[in-house]
Each structure stands twice: as C-alpha cells, then as structure tokens.
Amino acid sequence: MHNVDFFDSRIIEGTATSIILDNGKIEEISVNYSRGVGVRALCGGSWGFTSADGELDLQKAIKASSELAQGMDSKTPQDKVELSPVSTLVLNDIPAIKVDPKNIPIEEKVQLLKDIGDHAKIDGVSSTTAVYSESSMKVQYSNSEGVNCEYELMRTGFAISAVAAQNGAYQAGRESRFGVCGYELFDKHDAFALAKSAGKTAVELLGAKQAKGGNMPVILDPELAGVFAHEAVGHASEADLVLEGSSVLENKIGEQIASPLVSVIDDPTLHEYGYYPFDAEGVQSTKTTIIKDGMMESYLHSRETAARLGGTPGHSRAQGNSMPIVRMSNTYIDNGDSKFEEILEDIGDGMYLIGSRGGQVNTGEGVFQFNAEKGYLIENGELTTLLRDVSLSGNTLEILKDVNMVGNDLTMHSGRCGKNGQLAPVTDGSPHISITKALVGGA
Amino acid sequence: MYEMAQKTLALAMKNGADEAEVYYANSRSTSANIRKNMVEGAKEQFSEGIGIRAIIDGAVGFASTNIPNRLEDAVKIAVDSARVRESDPDWTGLPSNAKYPDVTGTFDKKIVQMELDECIELALQMIEGARSSEILATSGSFSRSYSKHLILNSNGVEVEEEGTSTSGFIDVITTKGDTATAYDFAVSRNHDIDFNQIGVNAAKLAQGSQNGISIEPHKTDVILHPFAFSDIIESAFAPSIDADNMQKGRSSLIGRIGEEIAASELTIIDDGLMPGGIETGISDDEGVPSQQTSVIENGVFKSYLYDSYTAGKEGVKSTGNAARQSYVSTPSVGLRNFIIEYPQSDVISETDSGVFVNTVIGAHTANAISGDFSVEARNAYTIEDGQVDKPIKSLMISGNIFEMLANITGAGTDVRKVGGTVTPSIRVSNMSVIG
Numbered sequence: 092m093h094n095v096d097f098f099d100s101r102i103i104e105g106t107a108t109s110i111i112l113d114n115g116k117i118e119e120i121s122v123n124y125s126r127g128v129g130v131r132a133l134c135g136g137s138w139g140f141t142s143a144d145g146e147l148d149l150q151k152a153i154k155a156s157s158e159l160a161q162g163m164d165s166k167t168p169q170d171k172v173e174l175s176p177v178s179t180l181v182l183n184d185i186p187a188i189k190v191d192p193k194n195i196p197i198e199e200k201v202q203l204l205k206d207i208g209d210h211a212k213i214d215g216v217s218s219t220t221a222v223y224s225e226s227s228m229k230v231q232y233s234n235s236e237g238v239n240c241e242y243e244l245m246r247t248g249f250a251i252s253a254v255a256a257q258n259g260a261y262q263a264g265r266e267s268r269f270g271v272c273g274y275e276l277f278d279k280h281d282a283f284a285l286a287k288s289a290g291k292t293a294v295e296l297l298g299a300k301q302a303k304g305g306n307m308p309v310i311l312d313p314e315l316a317g318v319f320a321h322e323a324v325g326h327a328s329e330a331d332l333v334l335e336g337s338s339v340l341e342n343k344i345g346e347q348i349a350s351p352l353v354s355v356i357d358d359p360t361l362h363e364y365g366y367y368p369f370d371a372e373g374v375q376s377t378k379t380t381i382i383k384d385g386m387m388e389s390y391l392h393s394r395e396t397a398a399r400l401g402g403t404p405g406h407s408r409a410q411g412n413s414m415p416i417v418r419m420s421n422t423y424i425d426n427g428d429s430k431f432e433e434i435l436e437d438i439g440d441g442m443y444l445i446g447s448r449g450g451q452v453n454t455g456e457g458v459f460q461f462n463a464e465k466g467y468l469i470e471n472g473e474l475t476t477l478l479r480d481v482s483l484s485g486n487t488l489e490i491l492k493d494v495n496m497v498g499n500d501l502t503m504h505s506g507r508c509g510k511n512g513q514l515a516p517v518t519d520g521s522p523h524i525s526i527t528k529a530l531v532g533g534a
Numbered sequence: 535m536y537e538m539a540q541k542t543l544a545l546a547m548k549n550g551a552d553e554a555e556v557y558y559a560n561s562r563s564t565s566a567n568i569r570k571n572m573v574e575g576a577k578e579q580f581s582e583g584i585g586i587r588a589i590i591d592g593a594v595g596f597a598s599t600n601i602p603n604r605l606e607d608a609v610k611i612a613v614d615s616a617r618v619r620e621s622d623p624d625w626t627g628l629p630s631n632a633k634y635p636d637v638t639g640t641f642d643k644k645i646v647q648m649e650l651d652e653c654i655e656l657a658l659q660m661i662e663g664a665r666s667s668e669i670l671a672t673s674g675s676f677s678r679s680y681s682k683h684l685i686l687n688s689n690g691v692e693v694e695e696e697g698t699s700t701s702g703f704i705d706v707i708t709t710k711g712d713t714a715t716a717y718d719f720a721v722s723r724n725h726d727i728d729f730n731q732i733g734v735n736a737a738k739l740a741q742g743s744q745n746g747i748s749i750e751p752h753k754t755d756v757i758l759h760p761f762a763f764s765d766i767i768e769s770a771f772a773p774s775i776d777a778d779n780m781q782k783g784r785s786s787l788i789g790r791i792g793e794e795i796a797a798s799e800l801t802i803i804d805d806g807l808m809p810g811g812i813e814t815g816i817s818d819d820e821g822v823p824s825q826q827t828s829v830i831e832n833g834v835f836k837s838y839l840y841d842s843y844t845a846g847k848e849g850v851k852s853t854g855n856a857a858r859q860s861y862v863s864t865p866s867v868g869l870r871n872f873i874i875e876y877p878q879s880d881v882i883s884e885t886d887s888g889v890f891v892n893t894v895i896g897a898h899t900a901n902a903i904s905g906d907f908s909v910e911a912r913n914a915y916t917i918e919d920g921q922v923d924k925p926i927k928s929l930m931i932s933g934n935i936f937e938m939l940a941n942i943t944g945a946g947t948d949v950r951k952v953g954g955t956v957t958p959s960i961r962v963s964n965m966s967v968i969g
Binding site: 113114116117119120121122123124125126127136137138139140141142143144145146155156159160162163166167169197198201217218254256259260261262263304305331334335336337414448449450451452453455456458459460461462480482484486530532 | 566569570572573574575576577578579580581582583593594595596597598599600601602603604607608611612614615616618619620622650651654658670672673705707709713714715751782783784786862863864895896898899901903904906908909910912928930932968
C-alpha cells in the first residue's frame with residue numbers, strides 16, 4: 092500500500108524516575124512520561140526511517156518513512172536488501188517483578204538512597220553521589236509481514252560514587268547495579284556493602300603509587316575482562332561493522348582467533364540488564380556463541396546482516412524510538428577452570444588490573460584502550476603495591492591469542508553501551524583471566 | 535505553543551509552587567547515512583516535549599513529557615517532588631527577565647529549506663572526496679537540523695529562540711596494504727561546509743598512517759590537532775571550572791582564582807555570543823543572557839562557570855552556562871563556545887623533534903578531578919627537523935591536564951570549530967609518549 096518492500100514500527104511508551112543524591116542532599120528528583128514511534132521502510136536497497144514523539148499518527152509516520160525510502164531508491168538505487176526470515180515468536184520467561192517500585196513511596200526511596208550515601212562516607216571520603224533509577228517501558232512491534240507483538244519491562248538500579256581528597260589529590264571509587272527487575276534489586280545486592288566498598292577504594296587509591304608503563308604479563312579482574320569481551324570482541328563481532336569493513340573479525344568465521352581457553356557469548360535471554368524477549372525487529376532473542384574454544388563462530392546479526400552474511404538475527408536494538416542497529420546484550424567470556432590463586436601463582440611477576448573507568452576501541456584496526464580503576468603489582472605470585480591510573484591497551488587479536496589462563500569465577504557487571512549516539516542497557520562479564528603480554532600505560 | 539507553555543506555568547503555580555519554569559523544545563532533523571561508499575538510508579526525526587521545574591522552599595522538582603494528555607500529571611509530580619525534598623537554603627531563585635543580546639549566524643534559511651535530494655547529494659560529496667581504489671568510506675552521515683525552544687518562568691523570563699545546524703562525518707579505512715583508519719567531521723550553524731573536503735581529509739589521513747613505525751617511550755614535544763586537544767580539554771579540564779564541582783569539593787582549582795595555572799600566553803574564553811558558534815544563543819538554557827567569560831587570561835585563572843543555582847549559592851552572577859541535553863533534563867553547568875587562544879605560528883616547522891597527534895581515543899576516561907589522563911593517540915606522526923615525518927603505529931600519551939596547560943609552547947594557524955570548542959593545534963612540551 093505504501094509502494095515499499097517492507098515496513099515496521101515500534102511504539103515505545105514509558106515512565107522513568109530518577110533520584111540523584113549529592114553529599115547526602117537530594118540534588119534532583121525527576122520523572123519523565125514519554126511516548127514515541129520509530130518507523131522503518133525499505134524500498135529496494137534503501138532504508139527510510141522516521142521517528143516522532145508524543146501523540147502520533149502511525150499511518151502518517153509510515154507514509155513519511157516510505158517516502159524517504161522511495162526518494163533514496165530513486166536518487167541512489169542500490170542492490171536490493173533481503174531480510175532473513177523469522178520464525179514464530181514465543182514469549183515466555185519474561186522477568187517477573189517481585190516488588191513493583193511504583194508501590195514504594197518516593198520518601199522511602201529517598202531515604203534508602205541517603206542511607207547508601209552514608210555508607211560510602213567512611214573516614215577519608217570527602218564527597219559522595221548516589222543515583223537511583225527505575226523505568227517501566229512498553230514496546231509494541233508490528234511489521235508489514237503481519238508480526239504484532241509487545242512486552243513490558245521494568246528496569247531498576249542504583250549507582251554510588253565516593254571521592255577521597257588529601258593534599259590536593261583526589262581519587263574516586265564507584266559501584267553500581269542495574270537489573271531487569273523491581274525493587275527486589277536491593278534484596279539481591281547489598282547496596283550498603285557496595286557503598287562502603289566504593290568509599291574504601293577511593294581512600295585506598297589516595298595512597299596508591301603511579302604505575303610504571305610497559306609490556307608485561309597481566310591478570311584482568313572479571314569487570315575489566317568483561318569490558319574487554321564487550322568492547323574489543325563484542326563490537327568487532329557486530330555484523331553491521333563487519334559489513335562496512337570496520338572489523339578485524341571480518342572473514343574470520345571458522346578460524347582459530349583466540350586461545351582455546353576462550354569462549355565468548357552474547358545471551359539476551361539471561362535475566363540481566365541487557366535482557367530482551369524479542370529484538371527491535373520482532374525477532375525472538377537467542378543465545379549466540381561468538382567465539383567457541385578460541386574459534387570464531389558467529390557474528391551478531393540483524394535481519395539484514397543475517398541475510399547477507401548468513402547467520403541468525405535477533406541482535407537488533409534501539410534506544411527508545413531511534414533507528415534499530417546491531418547491538419550486544421549480555422556479553423561474557425565463559426568460565427574456565429582455574430582458581431584465582433592458581434592464576435596468580437602462574438604469572439609470577441606482572442600486574443593485576445581491577446575494575447574499569449571506561450575505554451574505547453577501534454574495531455577496524457582491532458586496537459583498544461581501557462582505563463582500570465586500580466591495579467596491584469604482582470611479585471612472586473603475591474599482590475604487593477596498590478597502583479592508580481593504570482590503563483591497558485593493545486591489539487584485540489594478539490591479546491585473545493595471549494590469554495594464558497581463564498578462571499572459574501564468572502561475574503557480570505551492568506552498564507550502558509553507546510553506539511551511533513544510542514545508549515543500550517547491557518551487561519559484560521568474565522572470570523579472571525591472565526594474558527602473557529600486554530601494554531600497560533601509567534604515568 | 536506559547537499558550538500551552540503559559541497554561542502549564544500557571545498550573546504549576548496553582549498547584550502550590552513558589553516559582554516555576556517551563557522549557558519547551560521542538561526539533562526536526564534529517565540525515566543521510568553512509569555505509570561502504572553508499573548512501574544507504576535517510577532518517578527524519580521529529581522531537582517535541584516539555585520540561586517543568588517547580589520550586590517550593592528552594593527545593594526543586596522536575597518532570598517532563600512529550601504526551602499532551604500527561605502534561606497535568608507531569609506538573610503535579612514536579613510539584614509533589616519539590617515537596618518531598620528538604621528546603622535548600624542555597625536556592626536563590628530562577629533567573630529574572632533581562633535584556634538579551636543580539637546574536638548572529640545561528641539561523642540559515644537554506645538549511646531549513648533543504649530537500650531530501652540535496653541531503654543525499656551532500657553525503658555523496660563526502661564519499662566522492664574519500665573514495666579511491668585504496669580507500670573505502672566505511673560509515674558516516676550528513677545531517678541538518680532545525681530546533682526551537684521556549685523558556686518561560688514565573689519571574690517573567692520569556693525567551694524564544696530558533697536555530698539551525700548542519701554536520702558531516704566520515705570514517706574511512708584503507709583497502710590496500712597495511713590497514714589504517716581515520717575520520718574527519720565538521721559542524722556549522724550555516725550551510726557553508728565543504729563536504730567534499732571532509733572526505734578528502736579523512737582519506738589522506740588514513741593513507742598517511744599506513745606502515746607505522748614503533749617508537750621508544752620518551753618525553754617530547756607533542757602537537758595536538760584541534761580534534762585531539764579539544765577532546766582532552768573537554769574531558770580533563772572542563773570539569774574543574776564547573777562551579778558545581780568546585781562548590782562540592784571536586785575540583786583541583788578550588789580557591790585558585792588569580793593564580794597562574796597555564797602558560798602565560800594562553801587565554802581561554804567561554805563565549806555564548808560568538809557569531810555562528812555551535813553553542814551561541816541569546817540566553818543559556820534557563821534564560822540568563824549569554825556573555826563572554828574569561829576562564830584563563832594570559833595564563834591566570836580568572837573564573838569558574840556558573841548557572842543561576844551555583845551563582846546564587848555563592849552570591850555571584852550567573853555566567854550564562856546553564857545547559858540542558860534536552861527537555862527531559864534539568865539544567866546544569868556546561869560549556870558554551872570554548873575558545874582557546876595562543877599566539878599562532880607555523881608550529882610544526884618550529885619543532886625540531888616531536889610527535890603530531892590527530893585524534894585520541896579514551897579521553898573520557900580522564901580523572902575529571904585530578905586531571906590525570908592516559909589516552910591512545912591515533913593517526914600520529916613523528917616530527918623531525920620541522921616536518922611531519924613518519925606515521926607511528928601505536929602510541930599512548932599520558933599526563934596531567936594542569937601540567938599540560940603550563941607546558942604549552944606553541945599553536946598552529948589551523949583553528950577549527952570542534953563542536954563548541956574552537957582551537958588551533960597546540961604544542962605541549964615534555965609530554966610522556968609510550969610507543
């Protein structure tokens with residue numbers, strides 16, 4: 092009816108509440124009610140996309156998007172895009188909310204946040220900030236192939252950061268937990284203990300030494316190794332980046348690209364922060380093994396990339412009513428069988444890098460740079476001096492091959508991942524891993 | 535729209551707010567996306583919504599919505615949230631109505647009138663600039679946007695402003711020989727960008743970066759391209775001059791007004807009035823008239839940046855630095871056009887030996903309080919005898935932003951608007967590089 096080959100729409104409606112606490116005082120209470128639509132239309136090989144806010148006329152949006160696609164197709168015609176077929180959707184196992192945050196008075200949430208802030212303010216901590224957030228979101232998907240589906244999801248979480256100051260030097264410690272759940276998040280995680288630990292990190296780091304940079308054997312803790320799995324491996328396995336020629340993992344399917352100890356998995360069905368029951372193209376979410384025992388097994392796909400490269404779709408995501416793109420969900424390095432003590436003993440001398448203050452990666456060249464929250468020197472298999480401002484950089488394919496031991500203590504960390512200006516809730520995880528040689532940056 | 539905003543404001547007051555503010559924003563943008571040497575899709579985004587701040591006894595509640603029939607709920611919850619909070623003695627009030635300056639170069643009718651065909655054409659120009667048998671344009675986009683906002687508050691502020699912008703961005707990779715990538719971009723309020731040139735620049739940079747050499751760790755002169763310098767300064771320095779951070783004890787510049795903190799020829803101005811500036815407007819995002827603020831003058835630290843809350847707390851005047859990401863967020867302190875000035879010269883030819891860095895990755899991981907940073911330099915080159923010499927394969931640069939500002943010894947003539955930051959290439963002496 093719109094003279095296009097395909098169109099689909101997502102209507103997103105939600106309420107989000109956040110409370111920000113700064114040094115024990117409420118800095119902000121903010122509530123947002125939003126509704127929006129995102130419509131895609133495909134004409135030949137050209138995509139049109141229209142998004143609009145508020146009270147919307149879906150037919151008008153489909154028409155606008157179709158006109159964009161047609162306009163593109165007539166001005167710059169391209170090879171026809173095929174979409175891989177999808178099987179019938181079965182919605183089950185959607186996380187149940189045990190305690191609906193909507194039923195908790197705002198005064199109680201404010202008090203909890205104040206208590207979390209107080210627990211971070213141990214001796215030596217000069218300031219703290221804490222954030223609470225909850226959001227409920229309803230997603231309705233439909234397309235020109237007759238698929239109609241919807242789900243509702245609740246996300247709840249908190250973050251705490253503590254700063255310690257001494258003689259003009261400042262150090263910070265942070266902890267956060269977010270999940271696809273309700274207020275029961277606070278039963279699962281001991282927020283007060285985490286707050287205390289953030290405070291402790293900040294104070295300890297004041298006395299930490301500057302790291303000496305150079306090439307050396309390293310152990311990554313589960314959080315930093317998880318960031319590596321996500322940033323360096325996960326992004327490079329996103330099939331849209333592979334197709335545009337921006338991935339070092341291009342043409343690597345079936346090749347041994349990593350130590351046989353390494354398996355990397357992306358699993359949106361896990362009830363972690365990156366969970367979704369179906370993706371932004373109405374495709375059932377499924378677990379994808381990216382690397383199995385060191386062998387590159389699969390990219391992450393949308394329907395378009397799956398049709399072009401061969402693969403299974405289900406990794407298309409969008410922030411709100413933005414244009415869907417290929418994304419990760421819950422990405423992790425799978426457990427090995429080494430105990431942390433064994434890894435430590437094996438490495439002898441080197442550096443132990445803990446936590447993450449973020450990082451960046453160039454997926455095309457396969458190079459990355461991550462800043463750890465802190466580190467320890469390892470001497471004779473013992474953790475000795477505490478180090479601050481340490482960073483890790485290197486070449487993804489080299490590091491994957493140089494993984495020497497993989498621990499048995501897989502832990503997941505929730506966060507948000509940015510791509511093309513869109514943020515998506517994700518988790519990253521890993522057990523402890525050791526790497527025979529990596530470039531550590533310091534002062 | 536004006537009437538709806540007025541009604542919303544009146545409703546907030548009726549619900550019991552002492553003061554209230556309505557921020558309405560509306561935008562429309564079109565973009566054409568590049569993938570693998572092709573323009574593969576077009577996007578049109580319409581956004582419209584309203585944010586309400588309600589204040590009771592100095593406590594602020596905030597709510598926002600883009601659903602007209604939830605507007606009353608939003609007003610109610612903003613007022614209720616203000617009631618939940620304890621009164622804030624530091625709150626002095628929303629801004630009052632004022633005389634607003636004139637600004638120029640922020641609206642270009644040609645951008646509003648652009649048809650889809652022209653948007654596609656401009657994206658194609660970037661690809662044409664970049665593509666060759668040795669270069670592939672992997673991704674990128676052209677975009678144009680029109681936006682309008684309205685700020686009304688119960689102290690009489692009524693600011694309405696509209697503006698335009700266009701931008702182009704391209705990522706390229708080499709397809710023959712050693713793999714190297716590069717990007718280039720430009721943003722303007724007017725239809726004056728040379729899109730072909732963006733492609734040409736990126737291609738040249740990627741090809742020049744092939745077959746990089748390794749270098750030994752050492753301390754040397756580093757010249758930072760505007761892209762690299764702006765990235766580092768925004769992540770490692772800007773947080774220290776934010777009055778909110780300073781008041782909360784999270785800045786290395788607490789109590790240091792009047793001190794020499796940078797090279798004596800360095801001046802940094804925060805300017806909300808710069809003709810055609812990306813962050814230019816008659817007022818900031820809560821209706822305080824825009825101004826120019828000297829942050830560093832000849833090396834001496836002159837001023838923090840304030841919004842009306844942080845200014846009121848200290849009994850000084852707002853510098854017009856309230857910024858909002860969108861109607862869903864409350865204002866907080868943000869940079870306007872951030873102008874870096876240093877005597878310009880042909881700085882590469884005056885450098886015997888050193889490193890030229892085009893872009894960095896990881897600047898956002900800088901320690902925002904101490905100013906320590908460690909970043910991966912991309913598209914970096916050695917400088918020998920006053921000339922750019924060889925590409926460097928892999929390089930980390932690390933240091934401290936305050937030491938870096940003190941060690942600035944030169945600037946190029948290549949001033950770029952990198953978003954709101956306006957800067958030439960900057961030479962810093964004695965920086966640590968690890969190859």
